[in-house]
Amino acid sequence: MPPSPSVLVLYRLKPAVLADLAGRYRLLDSHASPLPLDSFLVATAADDDPPRAAVVPGSGVVRIDAAFLDAVPSLGCVVSVSAGLNHVDLPECARRGVAVANAAGIYSADVADYAVGLLVDVLRGVSAGDRFLRRRRHEFLQPLIGSRLCGKRVGIIGLGSIGSAIARRLEAFGCVISYHSRRQKHNVSYGYHATALDLAAGSDVLVVACALTAETRHVVDRAVLDALGSGGVLVNVARGANVDEAELVRALAEGRIAGAGLEVFDDEPNVPAQLLGMDNVVLTHHQAAFTPEAMTDLDRLVVGNLEAFFAGSPLLTPVLEVFD
Template sequence: MTVSRRVLVLVRLSPASLAVLGARFHLLDLHASPLPMDAFLAAAAADNDDPPRAALIPGHGSVCVDAAFLDAVPSLRCVLFNSAGLDHVDLLECERRGVGVANATGVYSADVADYAVGLLIDVLPRVSASDRHVRRGHWPERGGHGFTLGRKRVGIIGLGSIGSAIATRLEAFNCAVSYHSRRQKSNVPYCYYPTARDLAECSDVLVVTCPLTAETRHIVDRRVLDALGSGGVVVNVARGANVDEVELVRALAEGRITGAGLDVFEHEPDVPPELLAMENVVLTHHQAAFTPESVADLDRLFVDNLEAFFRGSPLLTPVVVYD
């Protein structure tokens, strides 16, 4: 009997990506269906002869993979995500049911690291702010409008693949890099701090790259922002809720920190209106990871993980439950 290669596609993929995957697997694409999500899942699950055994899930949280979702499609034994973050996944429930989970770890690391450094380069010398002044016909007096990046003390919250890539890039600017993460890393040359507040006290810049978990939600809070101080800058390329957005807005408005570069927000796509009026803040639409190169890499990873799953081999980028 031929093993089913039907795959639920709940991610909005480009035509090119659909063609790559469709050449190997039988895709059931939510975004090509007239049915709403619940009815789409019910229809897929109702095919007892050839039920879907794998699913591609968006990483931004529009689909919560929990007991209710897994009940809706009980045939699933593998879920693949197009992000590294898995804050919308009940990993314990997946493990209990024998559902393999794989994410896109490593695919986006270089692009997100480049983007984070780009945000920092923009915020400190105030590149975008100066561009806006010129376009408005203004020519500010020379001096005092930006800050140097070189030799800054940069603290990274989350020294995973993205954080490590950022650290390597910042070494070229002679920045003093330090970090906080769930555990101290061996064989890295950077100073470790046991708390985010300790890290902030010894940093000019905080770059947030950690996953969003119960422990890291609002890891950058008022205490951390106050420890960073009036000359400090926050760059967030992780998840919006890693930063207490209300406190960030207050700190910026009151001059308790000097600037921010934000690619993510706590309640996307909503952006606090106060931020829109601030010249010392650079705002982008959660786009750091998405380049043509990274999308092509993700397609290849989807194919390789699915092929491994359907032939009974280990997934290439499995996610495990931490104890």
């Protein structure tokens, strides 16, 4: 019987998933090794049966770039557990013939739900009202002045699977949807804007749902925030660096926009101190995607992509380029 192919595991998989994979593959699990990552990669590359596929964590933990691929030159496939791919050098992977799969679609519904929740909270002051009541239970609760969601003009930056799911949910609230992406999508009826600046100028709410690339880093800058205006609200469920965070803090502090709902930041898990005292800002850690249902779906997808790769079949979620 031929030996089982080796798989490099850099993401902490559930024990049941590890057990399932261990029945079919030889797992080189970094979490079971006392070696630091650099030394671990050197050891796996020198193994008699070096890994042909790798399961890697999402953005910010391990960067899949030329240095990584040099360290493990046997890899033919990288399976990322995130939808975003700013941690993967796709051109370099393509140049070396390394296939890439991501978690496309797994998190879309949950992130879209969360984005709508952030927006409702900012507009209606749910979290602010909760804090007020807890601090001042002995006082009469003055109603917080908010704004209705129905009828709002919502601009979405990035109309991929997550942005589209957000759009469908907000349509049900009676919102008017428009969007900006790298190219116009002819299968939707939403208004298209060629630039984020134009989109912001015609929106009451701006939702950031695009991939983080060189082109979308700080796609929301001072000019875009000023175009959104003093009555506008920003929601970011993409990546912190999609927004110029320093400019966002200034815009909120100066009243140049009305509020924000944020679950991603430039330097996670750190949050700019000024934001913490603002009742018109709703802040959570990067958690929108992580429901039990999504994690179960992710487990199946990781296993399915590995099975497809080793069977010589098309990957379930192949990545050819970064879509928005």
